[in-house]
Amino acid sequence: MKLYTVNAGYFKLDGGAMFGVVPKSIWNKLNPADENNMCSWALRCLLIEDGNKLILVDNGMGDKQDAKFFGHYYLHGDDTLERSLAKHGFSKDDVTDVFLTHLHFDHCGGSIVREGDKLVPAFKNAVYWSNPIHWQWATQPNEREKASFLKENILPIEASGQLQFFNVSGESSVVSSNLEAAGSSTHHSPLTTHDSRLTSHVSFLTVNGHTGAMMLPKITYKDKTIVYMADLLPSTAHIPLPYVMGYDMFPLTTLNEKKVFFDEAMANNYILFFEHDPVNECCNLQMTEKGIRHKDVFKLSEV
Template sequence: MKLHTINTGFFKLDGGAMFGVVPKAIWQKTNPADANNMCTWAMRSLLIEDGNQLTLIDTGIGDKQDDKFFSHFYLHGDDSIGKSLNNLGFSKADITDVFLTHLHFDHVGGAIIRNGENFITAFNNANYWSNEKHWQWAVEPNAREKASFLKENIIPIQESGQLKFVEESEDILWRENVNISFAYGHTDAMMLPKISYKGRTIVYVADLLPSVGHLPLPYVMAYDMFPLKTLTEKQLFLEEAVEKNYILFLEHDPINECCTLQRTEKGIRVAETFKLSDL
């Protein structure tokens, strides 16, 4: 098995929304904002190369939306899924599985492309993996979360016949060397892959921990549907991560790809940061 970082570009989100009740005077020390209070975030996917299987975890925001949509998010950087795959000697047609931690637009947008007036899957040879509970949550969204679940990102997956569901169960073995945990605070039934790799466990933490700046327990996004649930899940996960010496793969941290954790007088904090390729 080999793991590869797939960079899909950067975007900006409001710093206050990303840090919830934490004052700007505190969070801007780790994530400085621009004049519009917007902070830069990565959209970092992960590719699992395992024999004949090529599994892509999350797909970034994509490029099919109109200029008005993208104007809200200030996309920048030279990376894309296609370019990152090509740099590794792969193409979109080589992907056998697309694993979607959840269906918010910055995680699933690159899974679908525009074909004239229609929307089709970007990875035509792949199975697309979600879970039934989150899928239903996304196709019948609440008013607060509706703007994150775009029909053009979701419905074409089902129409393609490529949609598969992971069984919802605690720390379920999805396939050899990959277990799945579930989290319910950010959105209902978000999936967190745990990958056994070179004698370590790498956890793709998705939006449970967007960045190293979110490690302190009160640093919970205003985007989270159930912030007190996130608080509990985050505390339990951090304790487990320290105890078992997990490596965290950070999807949104603009600088750090991976980190390990340690206990300090202030709580659980970063021990080391490094690139996945350094393992």
């Protein structure tokens, strides 16, 4: 089994939105903003080579949107998904599985590309994995979150016939109550669902504060456990409990999920892999007089 960091570039988001109720006088020291109050964030994906499977976790923003769209998010840097895959000796056609933590545009935009006037899967030989609860959340979005779920990133996946679902029916009733609070029903898609494990080394956790039924891959690697944090913890700067994004649909749910996760991570010495941290790929945790904080920061290749 091998793991590879796949960088799909950087983008910018409003610093206040990324840090919620935390004052700028504090968060600006952690990720300094530009003159427009925008901070730079990574689009860091994970490639898992496990037996005959090549699994890509998330895939960045893609490049099919128009100039107006990218004018809002300032996609920058020299890295692209294709170049990063090529650095490790792979192409998009080699990917067997695309694991989508959730369907916000900065996590799944690279799933679909334009071929002439058609929208087609970027990974022609891959199964795309989501879950029925989140799929419905994304395809019947509430008004607050609608701008993050772009139809052109999502609907062509189902139309391609390459979409499959993990079974998350055993999750907490928080999923259903959050869906109902946001004005969505809990009817599941008729697509076939599968057990909650992609390989013997790759399972996932499900969390519901950021968006409905977001999945966090949990990988057993070299006798260690690595968790891909997606938007539960976008960066090391978000480890303190009150540091919850303004983008989160249910911030108090996120707060509780962080507490539960930290207990598990501390007890089992998990390694955290960050999708959006502009500097740090991975860290482990320690208890300090101020609460849980990061201990060592390091690259995935150093694990």
